[in-house]
Amino acid sequence: xxxxxxxxxxxxxxxxxxxxxxxxxxxxxxxxxxxxxxxxxxxxxxxxxxxxxxxxxxxxxxxxxxxxxxxxxxxxxxxxxxxxxxxxxxxxxxxxxxxxxxxxxxxxxxxxxxxxxxxxxxxxxxxxxxxxxxxxxxxxxxxxxxxxxxxxxxxxxxxxxxxxxxxxxxxxxxxxxxxxxxxxxxxxxxxxxxxxxxxxxxxxxxxxxxxxxxxxxxxxxxxxxxxxxxxxxxxxxxxxxxxxxxxxxxxxxxxxxxxxxxxxxxxxxxxxxxxxxxxxxxxxxxxxxxxxxxxxxxxxxxxxxxxxxxxxxxxxxxxxxxxxxxxxxxxxxxxxxxxxxxxxxxxxxxxxxxxxxxxxxxxxxxxxxxxxxxxxxxxxxxxxxxxxxxxxxxxxxxxxxxxxxxxxxxxxxxxxxxxxxxxxxxxxxxxxxxxxxxxxxxxxxxxxxxxxxxxxxxxxxxxxxxxxxxxx
Amino acid sequence: xxxxxxxxxxxxxxxxxxxxxxxxxxxxxxxxxxxxxxxxxxxxxxxxxxxxxxxxxxxxxxxxxxxxxxxxxxxxxxxxxxxxxxxxxxxxxxxxxxxxxxxxxxxxxxxxxxxxxxxxxxxxxxxxxxxxxxxxxxxxxxxxxxxxxxxxxxxxxxxxxxxxxxxxxxxxxxxxxxxxxxxxxxxxxxxxxxxxxxxxxxxxxxxxxxxxxxxxxxxxxxxxxxxxxxxxxxxxxxxxxxxxxxxxxxxxxxxxxxxxxxxxxxxxxxxxxxxxxxxxxxxxxxxxxxxxxxxxxxxxxxxxxxxxxxxxxxxxxxxxxxxxxxxxxxxxxxxxxxxxxxxxxxxxxxxxxxxxxxxxxxxxxxxxxxxxxxxxxxxxxxxxxxxxxxxxxxxxxxxxxxxxxxxxxxxxxxxxxxxxxxxxx
Numbered sequence: 022x023x024x025x026x027x028x029x030x031x032x033x034x035x036x037x038x039x040x041x042x043x044x045x046x047x048x049x050x051x052x053x054x055x056x057x058x059x060x061x062x063x064x065x066x067x068x069x070x071x072x073x074x075x076x077x078x079x080x081x082x083x084x085x086x087x088x089x090x091x092x093x094x095x096x097x098x099x100x101x102x103x104x105x106x107x108x109x110x111x112x113x114x115x116x117x118x119x120x121x122x123x124x125x126x127x128x129x130x131x132x133x134x135x136x137x138x139x140x141x142x143x144x145x146x147x148x149x150x151x152x153x154x155x156x157x158x159x160x161x162x163x164x165x166x167x168x169x170x171x172x173x174x175x176x177x178x179x180x181x182x183x184x185x186x187x188x189x190x191x192x193x194x195x196x197x198x199x200x201x202x203x204x205x206x207x208x209x210x211x212x213x214x215x216x217x218x219x220x221x222x223x224x225x226x227x228x229x230x231x232x233x234x235x236x237x238x239x240x241x242x243x244x245x246x247x248x249x250x251x252x253x254x255x256x257x258x259x260x261x262x263x264x265x266x267x268x269x270x271x272x273x274x275x276x277x278x279x280x281x282x283x284x285x286x287x288x289x290x291x292x293x294x295x296x297x298x299x300x301x302x303x304x305x306x307x308x309x310x311x312x313x314x315x316x317x318x319x320x321x322x323x324x325x326x327x328x329x330x331x332x333x334x335x336x337x338x339x340x341x342x343x344x345x346x347x348x349x350x351x352x353x354x355x356x357x358x359x360x361x362x363x364x365x366x367x368x369x370x371x372x373x374x375x376x377x378x379x380x381x382x383x384x385x386x387x388x389x390x391x392x393x394x395x396x397x398x399x400x401x402x403x404x405x406x407x408x409x410x411x412x413x414x415x416x417x418x419x420x421x422x423x424x425x426x427x428x429x430x431x432x433x434x435x436x437x438x439x440x441x442x443x444x445x446x447x448x449x450x451x452x453x454x455x456x457x458x459x460x461x462x463x464x465x466x467x468x469x470x471x472x473x474x475x476x477x478x479x480x481x482x483x484x485x486x487x488x489x490x491x492x493x
Numbered sequence: 494x495x496x497x498x499x500x501x502x503x504x505x506x507x508x509x510x511x512x513x514x515x516x517x518x519x520x521x522x523x524x525x526x527x528x529x530x531x532x533x534x535x536x537x538x539x540x541x542x543x544x545x546x547x548x549x550x551x552x553x554x555x556x557x558x559x560x561x562x563x564x565x566x567x568x569x570x571x572x573x574x575x576x577x578x579x580x581x582x583x584x585x586x587x588x589x590x591x592x593x594x595x596x597x598x599x600x601x602x603x604x605x606x607x608x609x610x611x612x613x614x615x616x617x618x619x620x621x622x623x624x625x626x627x628x629x630x631x632x633x634x635x636x637x638x639x640x641x642x643x644x645x646x647x648x649x650x651x652x653x654x655x656x657x658x659x660x661x662x663x664x665x666x667x668x669x670x671x672x673x674x675x676x677x678x679x680x681x682x683x684x685x686x687x688x689x690x691x692x693x694x695x696x697x698x699x700x701x702x703x704x705x706x707x708x709x710x711x712x713x714x715x716x717x718x719x720x721x722x723x724x725x726x727x728x729x730x731x732x733x734x735x736x737x738x739x740x741x742x743x744x745x746x747x748x749x750x751x752x753x754x755x756x757x758x759x760x761x762x763x764x765x766x767x768x769x770x771x772x773x774x775x776x777x778x779x780x781x782x783x784x785x786x787x788x789x790x791x792x793x794x795x796x797x798x799x800x801x802x803x804x805x806x807x808x809x810x811x812x813x814x815x816x817x818x819x820x821x822x823x824x825x826x827x828x829x830x831x832x833x834x835x836x837x838x839x840x841x842x843x844x845x846x847x848x849x850x851x852x853x854x855x856x857x858x859x860x861x862x863x864x865x866x867x868x869x870x871x872x873x874x875x876x877x878x879x880x881x882x883x884x885x886x887x888x889x890x891x892x893x894x895x896x897x898x899x900x901x902x903x904x905x906x907x908x909x910x911x912x913x914x915x916x917x918x
Contacts, residue, residue: 145529363496393775
């Protein structure tokens with residue numbers, strides 16, 4: 022693979038203030054195996070010939086991948102938004118077609134780009150390796166930077182939603198007060214009227230104590246190991262809200278003999294990508310790449326408990342940014358369950374558990390889009406089918422509909438629920454009346470649509486392996 | 494460590510799914526890896542076995558696919574694995590799909606009307622397509638939608654008439670009821686029919702659709718629509734529309750995105766799940782490692798940058814041909830993309846293709862050469878690896894587009910590759 026794509030955007034092209042830190046869209050993740058995710062340019066250019074050499078180094082943006090689209094519409098077929106929202110032209114338009122239209126002078130990004138929920142399903146559907154979600158992210162970033170009114174209600178609202186972590190940092194200092202205020206129906210009405218944040222949803226409650234303060238109080242890791250080391254990327258949600266998921270990760274990994282590091286970190290950037298706030302995302306990513314890169318250098322692999330976080334670190338960072346070490350972080354980041362399944366024998370201990378003795382219900386499992394896109398959609402059902410007495414049923418391949426911040430927007434709420442309808446129905450038909458998923462916002466949507474309590478696979482694993490006497 | 498199984502199948506199309514089912518039936522643990530969502534969703538959903546064994550001979554379509562196997566050239570996959578493998582492959586398919594498909598009651602090909610107005614010989618077809626068979630002599634109305642431009646119903650009717658079908662056939666184009674984008678996705682319209690959404694004026698989608706078709710009905714006893722009559726509940730939609738129209742409603746298979754293909758994918762993956770097959774989709778196999786004997790020890794999957802090893806005793810290669818991207822080609826020649834297996838081709842590049850789009854092109858037969866156990870062979874005629882078995886489009890020797898044999902080749906070779914891989918495990 023040649024590095025012939027290293028031609029930079031002009032500021033105008035990428036619409037970002039920090040063009041130095043930005044690689045051209047399409048320069049994509051090129052793993053060691055030499056397979057490009059950028060539309061196959063690596064395999065299709067034989068020998069020493071490299072097309073970009075012909076142009077002699079002037080600024081340009083080839084946007085590789087647009088030409089690989091042969092309009093089969095597989096992406097449109099897989100798009101959950103296009104299925105319910107008649108005003109949304111679908112991923113094919115938002116990617117390759119938007120790109121071609123925009124080549125004409127004075128043609129702006131079509132504002133329908135803000136309808137994309139960033140579920141990234143189109144990536145997995147495209148038989149031609151067109152980097153669709155990357156094109157959408159770049160187009161959305163450009164739209165927000167150049168065309169969006171920064172004083173508009175929509176921009177302010179999106180900025181607030183995208184920077185949930187900042188709010189959470191403040192709110193979690195006084196969790197009970199914040200919970201009381203945010204749970205107040207009057208406040209919710211005001212949020213909807215003033216900000217366009219739907220009043221239909223319950224604001225996620227803050228835990229009494231953040232994961233990081235628990236970790237500090239505990240004195241950090243209880244297991245020391247030279248060989249088995251992971252750096253935990255908890256993200257904002259497991260830190261401020263679902264602290265029990267983060268604790269489950271710690272207990273399960275320590276049970277398997279891992280030394281755990283909890284590096285300083287910011288939001289993975291997923292909600293920022295989804296709202297076109299690429300400058301915010303870049304600031305977060307820079308911190309994360311630096312800190313996680315240091316950990317990797319010290320022998321740690323990065324593990325995330327949220328599949329949108331791992332997706333951001335693995336795919337979106339190398340697609341959108343070019344900090345030193347981005348590729349290394351991408352190649353050494355894993356989902357928590359995935360990492361155990363690759364590196365440890367998890368199946369035999371799970372098989373040895375007497376599931377009937379456990380206080381575990383049957384589960385209705387939903388695979389988040391961002392786990393599906395990483396090829397992790399089957400891991401929970403395939404692992405837990407070895408757990409006697411506990412049934413984990415896959416509730417189908419539909420999107421949950423919330424897609425992070427998408428379902429929080431007042432104008433998107435109804436679409437969000439319509440997308441989720443199929444999942445709600447499947448959940449209600451499933452044997453189990455407890456839900457299971459890896460994604461915190463999918464979890465919110467599952468609970469909102471069915472009233473079920475939702476667990477993370479790590480919590481189930483904790484109950485099965487840590488709270489019993491099974492040898493792992 | 495690695496993710497472990499007895500057999501790893503690389504590829505999630507019809508051949509990969511068949512190989513995985515076939516191996517799982519032998520009692521081994523199978524892991525199927527597909528780089529993308531299954532290509533089954535791009536496929537028509539029809540299962541062709543062999544329609545034209547000698548496409549240049551201008552012979553009529555073949556009534557019985559098994560009769561044509563001996564006329565195929567040496568090295569054709571059917572000649573390698575034998576007609577019985579095709580028979581067993583179809584039986585495995587019938588077992589997996591149950592009553593969703595028709596055609597298993599006979600060895601004969603059926604003639605299914607296509608969107609371009611041709612009669613295509615095929616071995617198995619979805620139940621929703623069955624009432625539209627060209628051998629049936631009931632008068633027919635074909636209905637296309639303005640939004641779904643892939644199907645020009647009046648033109649298809651004209652062509653079928655010219656082909657001498659034994660019934661009267663007319664075509665009509667109507668607007669899909671309800672307020673949708675002019676270029677709405679077929680899946681959007683299919684869901685509108687399935688949910689029988691409100692289509693305005695207090696009436697539902699199906700109700701209004703029937704009202705719009707009725708004036709065109711004439712003496713037709715059956716009505717064909719492009720295959721978008723719902724997704725999971727197509728039979729319910731079809732029964733309802735048939736009832737409203739007083740004529741039997743059927744589907745005409747379309748190009749991608751294909752609802753019959755999506756339904757078939759759903760069913761086959763459900764069957765794989767029931768058979769205990771583990772599955773990973775969305776990530777390509779990018780590398781492999783060999784053991785001391787030169788056999789494949791593990792394959793490496795690229796998961797967004799991370800290299801994940803999958804270990805097995807035997808491997809099935811079912812990544813597709815040139816179109817499916819299992820076979821790659823550049824100016825130096827074609828080669829198999831994952832393990833670098835040899836793909837024989839004429840040295841003279843000019844001999845790769847002939848003049849004329851539908852001529853007997855050499856490239857159409859590109860693929861690996863195999864022994865009877867379907868192990869890809871190197872230039873010395875020896876298996877490239879002792880534990881690698883090939884299935885489907887990546888196997889050379891068939892011109893599936895002209896022969897109308899793609900699904901049958903996948904089923905026959907998938908069956909054998911899966912079984913031999915399981916024996917090795």
